[in-house]
Amino acid sequence: MFPTLLPTYTRTDIAFVRGEGSWLFAEDGRRYLDFGAGIAVNAFGHANPKLVAALTEQAAKLWHTSNLYRVPGQEKLAQKLVAHSFADTVFFTNSGAEAVELAFKMARRHHFVNSHPERFQIISFEGAFHGRTLAGIAAGGNEKYLEGFGPKVQGFDQVPVGDLAALTRAIGPQTAALIIEPLQGESGVRSVPVEFLRQLRRICDQQGILLIFDEIQTGVGRTGKLFAYEWAGITPDIMAIAKAIGGGFPLGALLATAEAAKGMTPGTHGTTYGGNPLAMAVGNAAFDMVLSPGFLEHVGQTANYLSQQLGALVADHPAIFEGVRGQGLMLGLKMKIPNGDFIKAAREAGLIVLPAGDNVVRLLPPLTISESELREGIALMHQAAVALEPEKVMAK
Numbered sequence: 304m305f306p307t308l309l310p311t312y313t314r315t316d317i318a319f320v321r322g323e324g325s326w327l328f329a330e331d332g333r334r335y336l337d338f339g340a341g342i343a344v345n346a347f348g349h350a351n352p353k354l355v356a357a358l359t360e361q362a363a364k365l366w367h368t369s370n371l372y373r374v375p376g377q378e379k380l381a382q383k384l385v386a387h388s389f390a391d392t393v394f395f396t397n398s399g400a401e402a403v404e405l406a407f408k409m410a411r412r413h414h415f416v417n418s419h420p421e422r423f424q425i426i427s428f429e430g431a432f433h434g435r436t437l438a439g440i441a442a443g444g445n446e447k448y449l450e451g452f453g454p455k456v457q458g459f460d461q462v463p464v465g466d467l468a469a470l471t472r473a474i475g476p477q478t479a480a481l482i483i484e485p486l487q488g489e490s491g492v493r494s495v496p497v498e499f500l501r502q503l504r505r506i507c508d509q510q511g512i513l514l515i516f517d518e519i520q521t522g523v524g525r526t527g528k529l530f531a532y533e534w535a536g537i538t539p540d541i542m543a544i545a546k547a548i549g550g551g552f553p554l555g556a557l558l559a560t561a562e563a564a565k566g567m568t569p570g571t572h573g574t575t576y577g578g579n580p581l582a583m584a585v586g587n588a589a590f591d592m593v594l595s596p597g598f599l600e601h602v603g604q605t606a607n608y609l610s611q612q613l614g615a616l617v618a619d620h621p622a623i624f625e626g627v628r629g630q631g632l633m634l635g636l637k638m639k640i641p642n643g644d645f646i647k648a649a650r651e652a653g654l655i656v657l658p659a660g661d662n663v664v665r666l667l668p669p670l671t672i673s674e675s676e677l678r679e680g681i682a683l684m685h686q687a688a689v690a691l692e693p694e695k696v697m698a699k
Contacts, residue, residue: 315650322349325672327655335650336680338668339657343488343520343633346547346589348669353588354550361584369575376583383590387529389538390558394567395578395586399519399545400434402555403482405572406541407438409559410480410513411458412566422479425515428464430660432489433482433517442482465499470506480513480541481506485531488520491661492628492635500535513540513563519555523547524593524670526631527603534630547670550589554582593670602670605677606631609666612681620688628663632670635663640691648687654680 319335321328325348327335340346347354361376368374381393396402407425414422425442427433433442440448441456449455462469464487481503487493507514516539521531525547532539540563545555555577576582592598610627613634617624623645625637638645642664649656649664657665668680 324348325669325676335653335655336676336683337655338666338680339655340667340669341551342657343525343667344546345551346524346670347550347592348671351550353592354585357584357588358552358581361581365580367579370573370578374578374580374583376580376587377578380583380587380590384556384558387594388558389560391561392559392564394557396555396557396574397553397577399543399555400436400439402543402545402557403433403439403517404436405557406482406515406543408572409541409564409567410515412571413513413563414479416566421477423458424477425459425480425482426473426478427459427461427482429461430464430487430490430493431484464495467502474510478512480515482515482517484517484521486521486526486630486633488633489660491659491663492633492665494628494630497535501537504537515539516542518542519545521633524599524602525633527599527606529593529599548586548589549582550585552582552585554586602632605672605674608674609677610634616681616684619685622693623688623691632668634666635659638662638664644691645687648690649684652683652686654683
């Protein structure tokens with residue numbers, strides 16, 4: 304019999320029934336320290352009291368009206384995002400993939416209204432992940448995700464990160480925009496050099512190309528700044544965010560300058576659920592927490608501590624780990640053994656960590672995690688590594 308749930312995931316046989324802060328509780332009552340945060344989504348921990356209160360209060364009033372009418376929560380959150388970013392305007396979505404789709408449409412429409420309809424090509428970078436829609440997988444260029452879905456959507460090309468010569472060759476009169484993650488997550492927590500990001504900005508300015516940042520995973524505090532583009536001292540023209548902005552409630556957004564967005568007039572884009580009152584109540588509460596005094600400082604301090612402790616972990620278990628990579632509370636352990644083996648051992652020890660490409664174990668703890676919880680997580684990783692040491696495995 305075909306599964307009642309479409310079998311597109313290889314799911315771990317654990318069902319979590321409750322969360323509290325940095326902890327998850329399974330059906331059998333076992334407690335796990337969560338260093339995955341629902342893939343960087345639960346940035347404020349599980350069942351955060353401020354988010355619960357905001358959602359509960361709004362749920363008792365109004366859930367949905369559609370975007371045929373003003374939604375005051377959208378206006379409030381858009382004003383905050385504009386005030387604390389490069390952007391002049393915001394569109395709310397239900398997910399990061401939807402935000403990326405709008406980014407592509409906006410870039411092409413921008414050139415169309417500027418009398419250059421031939422400029423439709425989007426250039427992305429190898430190792431990118433921009434979602435699972437047809438355009439998203441075309442932009443990502445990963446053959447594994449493209450296989451079996453017919454011809455690749457036209458207008459998307461990839462070049463290696465850091466290869467300016469390849470980028471120069473790819474840019475032509477048809478090029479509309481470049482899209483890049485300032486820190487690649489899915490492909491193995493790969494850092495993009497700051498100077499390369501600055502060079503992209505210069506190239507876009509010189510050639511009239513739009514620069515799109517995909518900050519779905521890096522944005523809203525994950526790297527220690529509100530947005531990762533701040534580390535490079537530049538700004539994009541368009542930026543997609545999601546994950547942390549909803550703190551676990553489905554919410555994404557596209558931010559843009561007025562110039563980039565000027566082609567998006569009534570009827571050019573829409574969404575039924577995007578920016579609904581429930582999402583806006585949670586999004587406003589989540590963003591207020593990130594903006595609160597000391598929040599980003601806490602992220603920076605805990606990130607530095609975690610990075611130092613991971614360095615010691617790698618040094619203590621040279622047969623298991625190759626190195627540490629990443630930024631802020633978006634870190635990766637490059638493995639010498641299959642990353643799935645370590646993820647399983649960590650889970651058996653009571654710690655949730657995530658897979659990534661390039662045989663990397665990804666660590667994305669809540670931004671609210673305490674130093675004592677980080678110490679406990681490091682201890683559990685040591686425990687998992689010891690269980691996987693070659694002499695231990697051979698003894699079994």
